[in-house]
Amino acid sequence: MKEKYIEDLKEIKDIMNRSSRFISLSGLSGIAAGVSALIGAYFAYQTVYFEQNYLGYRRAFLTTESLTQLLLIAIGTLILAIGTGVYFTTRQTRKQKQQIWDVQTKRLLINLLIPLATGGILCLMLLAKGYIGIVAPLTLVFYGLALINASKYTLNEIRSLGILEVILGLIAIQFIGYGLLFWSLGFGVLHIIYGIIMQLKYKS
Amino acid sequence: MKELLKDLDKAFENKIRLGIMSALVVNEFLDFSTLKNLLDVTDGNLASHLKSLEKKEYVTFKKEFLDRKPNTKYHATPKGKEAFKKHIQAIEQLLN
Numbered sequence: 146m147k148e149k150y151i152e153d154l155k156e157i158k159d160i161m162n163r164s165s166r167f168i169s170l171s172g173l174s175g176i177a178a179g180v181s182a183l184i185g186a187y188f189a190y191q192t193v194y195f196e197q198n199y200l201g202y203r204r205a206f207l208t209t210e211s212l213t214q215l216l217l218i219a220i221g222t223l224i225l226a227i228g229t230g231v232y233f234t235t236r237q238t239r240k241q242k243q244q245i246w247d248v249q250t251k252r253l254l255i256n257l258l259i260p261l262a263t264g265g266i267l268c269l270m271l272l273a274k275g276y277i278g279i280v281a282p283l284t285l286v287f288y289g290l291a292l293i294n295a296s297k298y299t300l301n302e303i304r305s306l307g308i309l310e311v312i313l314g315l316i317a318i319q320f321i322g323y324g325l326l327f328w329s330l331g332f333g334v335l336h337i338i339y340g341i342i343m344q345l346k347y348k349s
Numbered sequence: 350m351k352e353l354l355k356d357l358d359k360a361f362e363n364k365i366r367l368g369i370m371s372a373l374v375v376n377e378f379l380d381f382s383t384l385k386n387l388l389d390v391t392d393g394n395l396a397s398h399l400k401s402l403e404k405k406e407y408v409t410f411k412k413e414f415l416d417r418k419p420n421t422k423y424h425a426t427p428k429g430k431e432a433f434k435k436h437i438q439a440i441e442q443l444l445n
Contacts, residue, residue, distance in 0.1 A: 150440045150443060151444065153440065154440060154444075156364065156368065164375060164387050248376075248379070
């Protein structure tokens, strides 16, 4: 009889998780997002730090032309990251026989997008005013807050990833000149590490 | 032992009814098709179990129209949530 109730408890927990959280987040989409970020960061680096005197103080040069180019790189990176993310996650959803566009997905996306859009708009406003240095750290901070906010509706790992992104962003504000480096660490390396961890943990 | 068993709710003996309640206590509401996909049961099966939970006043529903299609949203009542909590506590004590 005990076995029946142990089984019952397991089932209750499983149904609670499946009905209230989005569990089909694929580790592969994290890895893909990280790789996209690193590619984007490489092109951004080429755009911002051209013709550098490597022995002197490093400065970011931004002309209207390179700013446009930078925005194009950012948009390209975003499309690549979201595209691969959606692809791998949809594949995972099908494998777990879940629906891709249901209450859980919507709840997750709304809670992710509120802090994220706020940060995005703020960054664009700062960029327009010429505060270039602060933008890369701030994207990390707001992305981290968005993850923490959304983590209630998906796998637990997302919360600690969010906290790490916020910490990294705050450190980056102290070292403005290394913004792109911290950005690559946060959006590139952390995504890849977390992607691998989640892929190994939830592979079955 | 007998004391413990009395707290176990007959309404939750059935796997599907237990599943319905588990889902409804962690969600404000769920519609019929979401419940159906979640528990992987047929329309008729789900409807009959929902009806028996309604009879015990553990579950209520609200009919709405979404794009002119009827959409039924199911909620767990306070009474149902309380009964579910008691049932889980009884199971936990039983296993200790």
